[in-house]
Amino acid sequence: MGGLVREVRTVARGWRWTRRPLVPRSVAQLEPEHREFATEWARRPAARAARTAIQRGVLAPLIHFEVDVRVRGVDMLDTVAPPVIFVANHTSHLDAPLVVTSLPEAWRDRTAVGAAADYFFDVWWRAAATALVFNAFPVERAGARRSTRLARELLEQGWNLVVFPEGTRSRDGWIGEFRLGAARLAIENDAPVVPIAVRGSYQAMPRGAAWPVKGRRPVSVRFGRPVRPFSDEDPSAFNDRVRASLAVALDEEATTWWEAIRREARGSTPAGSGLDAARWRRIWEASRPLERPGRSPAWPTRKRADAARR
Amino acid sequence: MTRPGFVLEVDERTPPLLFHHGEGFRLEKLPLGTRVVYPPEALPGLRDVDGAIGRALEEPRGSEPLRALLRPGMKLTIAVDDISLPLPPMRAPDIRGRVIEQVLEQAARSGVDDVRITMANSLHRRMTAKEIEHAVGERVFRSFWPEALGNHDAEDRANLVEIGSTDQGEVVEINRRAAESDLVVYVNINLVAMDGGHKSVPVGLGSYRSLRHHHNVHTMLRSRSYMDPSASALHDSTTRMGRLLANHLKIFTIETTLNNDTFPKPFDFLQKREWEWSVADQAAYLAAKRATDRAPAELNRKVFHRIKAPYGVTGVTAGETEAVHEVTLANVHRQQLVEVDGQADVLVAGVPYVSPYNVNSILNPILVTCLGLGYFFNMYRGKPLVRPGGVMIMFHPVRREFHSVHHPSYIDFFEEVLAETTDPAAIEAKFEEQFATDPWYVHLYRNSYAYHGVHPFYMWYWAAHAMDHLGDVIFVGGDRRTVARLGFRTASTLGDALDMASETVGSSPRITAMRCPPLMLAEVR
Numbered sequence: 001m002g003g004l005v006r007e008v009r010t011v012a013r014g015w016r017w018t019r020r021p022l023v024p025r026s027v028a029q030l031e032p033e034h035r036e037f038a039t040e041w042a043r044r045p046a047a048r049a050a051r052t053a054i055q056r057g058v059l060a061p062l063i064h065f066e067v068d069v070r071v072r073g074v075d076m077l078d079t080v081a082p083p084v085i086f087v088a089n090h091t092s093h094l095d096a097p098l099v100v101t102s103l104p105e106a107w108r109d110r111t112a113v114g115a116a117a118d119y120f121f122d123v124w125w126r127a128a129a130t131a132l133v134f135n136a137f138p139v140e141r142a143g144a145r146r147s148t149r150l151a152r153e154l155l156e157q158g159w160n161l162v163v164f165p166e167g168t169r170s171r172d173g174w175i176g177e178f179r180l181g182a183a184r185l186a187i188e189n190d191a192p193v194v195p196i197a198v199r200g201s202y203q204a205m206p207r208g209a210a211w212p213v214k215g216r217r218p219v220s221v222r223f224g225r226p227v228r229p230f231s232d233e234d235p236s237a238f239n240d241r242v243r244a245s246l247a248v249a250l251d252e253e254a255t256t257w258w259e260a261i262r263r264e265a266r267g268s269t270p271a272g273s274g275l276d277a278a279r280w281r282r283i284w285e286a287s288r289p290l291e292r293p294g295r296s297p298a299w300p301t302r303k304r305a306d307a308a309r310r
Numbered sequence: 311m312t313r314p315g316f317v318l319e320v321d322e323r324t325p326p327l328l329f330h331h332g333e334g335f336r337l338e339k340l341p342l343g344t345r346v347v348y349p350p351e352a353l354p355g356l357r358d359v360d361g362a363i364g365r366a367l368e369e370p371r372g373s374e375p376l377r378a379l380l381r382p383g384m385k386l387t388i389a390v391d392d393i394s395l396p397l398p399p400m401r402a403p404d405i406r407g408r409v410i411e412q413v414l415e416q417a418a419r420s421g422v423d424d425v426r427i428t429m430a431n432s433l434h435r436r437m438t439a440k441e442i443e444h445a446v447g448e449r450v451f452r453s454f455w456p457e458a459l460g461n462h463d464a465e466d467r468a469n470l471v472e473i474g475s476t477d478q479g480e481v482v483e484i485n486r487r488a489a490e491s492d493l494v495v496y497v498n499i500n501l502v503a504m505d506g507g508h509k510s511v512p513v514g515l516g517s518y519r520s521l522r523h524h525h526n527v528h529t530m531l532r533s534r535s536y537m538d539p540s541a542s543a544l545h546d547s548t549t550r551m552g553r554l555l556a557n558h559l560k561i562f563t564i565e566t567t568l569n570n571d572t573f574p575k576p577f578d579f580l581q582k583r584e585w586e587w588s589v590a591d592q593a594a595y596l597a598a599k600r601a602t603d604r605a606p607a608e609l610n611r612k613v614f615h616r617i618k619a620p621y622g623v624t625g626v627t628a629g630e631t632e633a634v635h636e637v638t639l640a641n642v643h644r645q646q647l648v649e650v651d652g653q654a655d656v657l658v659a660g661v662p663y664v665s666p667y668n669v670n671s672i673l674n675p676i677l678v679t680c681l682g683l684g685y686f687f688n689m690y691r692g693k694p695l696v697r698p699g700g701v702m703i704m705f706h707p708v709r710r711e712f713h714s715v716h717h718p719s720y721i722d723f724f725e726e727v728l729a730e731t732t733d734p735a736a737i738e739a740k741f742e743e744q745f746a747t748d749p750w751y752v753h754l755y756r757n758s759y760a761y762h763g764v765h766p767f768y769m770w771y772w773a774a775h776a777m778d779h780l781g782d783v784i785f786v787g788g789d790r791r792t793v794a795r796l797g798f799r800t801a802s803t804l805g806d807a808l809d810m811a812s813e814t815v816g817s818s819p820r821i822t823a824m825r826c827p828p829l830m831l832a833e834v835r
Binding site: 004007008010011014015021022023026027030 | 320323339584596
């Protein structure tokens with residue numbers, strides 16, 4: 001019996017039972033997955049009805065049970081008309097559910113989420129679940145034309161898109177390079193981009209965690225000022241503007257609206273890319289617990305006064 | 311689409327990798343950075359195999375169509391590759407039978423009456439009636455067995471003919487019936503690059519007198535490797551003999567190639583890349599591992615030797631031997647070649663349950679040596695996978711087990727010859743003649759189902775190049791006394807074996823492992 005137990009353990013460890021299977025790096029470089037999963041069914045009326053029920057009845061309550069969410073800046077959506085491209089920073093698996101459940105219902109119902117094809121669309125059941133719950137469509141991280149084509153079609157059909165232009169979750173909690181895909185899409189379709197600053201999700205559920213950490217950590221979602229592409233604007237320049245707008249939203253979330261616009265005017269908005277320091281220090285800073293939101297005090301506290309002076 | 315072979319670099323994401331271990335297998339966690347050579351996936355088989363055979367016979371290379379070579383009153387001999395091919399045996403219908411049926415169809419239409427079908431078993435054991443029936447098909451078997459269908463007898467002096475000698479003095483002696491036929495049709499299965507071409511008739515229908523010119527230590531040490539005919543003294547010799555034969559005899563060669571679809575369900579996990587194992591594959595592995603660990607070796611052997619491979623046929627080519635073999639080799643390479651950068655210090659391989667010489671039998675210690683150091687080591691073009699003075703580590707239990715009917719001379723070779731020396735050249739000089747001409751072994755070869763008395767010597771010579779090249783050979787999980795008799799060392803685990811190897815290659819060796827079978831041929835640059 002001991003031999004069987006040992007063998008089962010070897011197989012369970014080797015093939016990561018209960019966890020996502022991994023592909024050796026030398027294989028992943030050689031043969032990126034090219035399986036195609038149709039997601040069109042997930043935008044039909046029955047699936048939309050099911051999604052609304054799941055998002056309202058399960059996802060939103062679960063998110064609010066596990067983390068302490070604050071959504072701000074929803075009024076920014078009054079200044080744009082669908083379809084728009086929502087662009088968010090990405091540090092955690094919480095980001096997509098946070099963004100989706102933060103959207104006003106009318107917007108949420110017409111929004112599709114770009115999800116990594118190699119990660120979320122690797123096996124049929126994960127692909128189906130992701131497509132159903134998030135109205136997800138596969139995004140090839142290698143930059144294949146197929147995903148751009150699909151995204152363009154969705155925009156043309158009037159769907160808003162949620163895109164994480166970093167392409168993957170941040171490894172250290174800070175914002176990485178923005179890929180040009182979202183900017184190109186916006187320019188080609190003349191669609192406004194709404195930046196969404198997600199703060200606190202790295203602390204609540206960092207990369208590698210399968211579930212939010214205990215303690216109902218504070219997380220905030222802030223909709224930033226929409227950015228519209230100029231005609232014939234260079235994707236790279238537009239991409240920079242989107243990133244800057246997201247940085248302002250993040251700054252506003254970290255400080256105050258007044259602070260943030262003053263810094264923006266001075267051109268000193270933190271880029272959100274973190275310290276230029278050793279990796280551990282970046283992670284150290286990014287994982288510093290956020291202050292728990294409380295009721296706003298009626299008069300200035302010493303802490304607030306210090307922050308304002310800084 | 312078929313994915314090509316490739317070289318995996320083991321990292322922390324890599325699951326344990328599967329190695330054959332005799333009539334079983336094992337999962338091994340290889341050191342990080344180890345390179346593992348994977349064969350290409352199975353090429354798609356031909357959809358219309360019978361159509362392909364028909365076309366090959368109608369449009370042969372370098373020859374008239376078969377139909378034009380057939381006439382009433384002629385003597386036709388069909389020689390067929392024996393039990394040693396393919397490995398594991400092919401699921402019915404065997405491609406040889408399908409080819410023979412079409413040849414006979416044409417012969418019947420042309421009014422040929424005098425037909426003889428001979429299994430080209432050379433010095434291998436005779437095939438049983440059942441084995442022959444599986445190879446040639448029921449229809450052929452029923453029509454010809456036993457009068458006009460049987461094994462070649464390389465010790466039947468009355469039925470051997472000396473055709474002549476090559477310019478190098480190599481005697482060419484073959485089966486009399488074939489030599490006196492108006493046409494010899496040779497039907498082959500070209501499983502590896504060593505097979506086929508001019509090796510078919512001179513060796514398959516040859517005798518000890520003829521074979522000793524190339525089945526010797528001198529030739530094997532100059533065959534680098536014998537899986538690369540262009541760099542093989544063995545093939546140079548058989549080509550000289552084959553060309554001589556072709557001047558005396560009309561030979562119409564039909565060669566076939568198979569894909570890498572080696573293991574049927576539920577053993578198909580053996581040919582899948584481990585990180586792609588489904589839950590069902592993992593369960594199949596666990597069940598098979600548990601069963602093989604618990605069951606006696608005898609039972610395991612029975613189960614494994616029942617495996618019939620679901621091969622697809624990738625090519626059928628007919629015509630003049632050399633013109634045909636050129637296409638055949640290209641087909642074999644298409645299925646098996648993998649490019650590998652540079653040599654390693656240590657080569658790791660799992661030795662499976664079957665070699666060409668123990669189908670329905672036991673892989674005895676000498677055959678283990680032949681399969682590991684002969685076949686697997688030589689699965690290269692260019693340079694060996696392991697550097698000169700490197701170490702080869704193999705997984706196999708290497709039990710002191712012999713099949714007393716099939717391998718009687720092996721028992722004496724192990725007990726008497728290897729007890730004295732393991733040096734191939736010394737063995738050849740002192741013992742070969744005695745074993746080759748021993749009347750009892752000759753009797754058993756002719757009348758029982760025994761391999762020829764000289765056969766264990768050839769197996770040992772097959773490993774001579776590897777023995778000469780390597781600094782050390784270690785068997786993981788091998789029986790200590792048996793392996794010591796072979797002149798090698800044993801280790802309990804791969805870790806121990808690598809520790810032992812460090813005495814020869816240092817403490818941080820470059821390691822390459824072969825994920826074989828399914829078969830591969832490494833193109834080492």
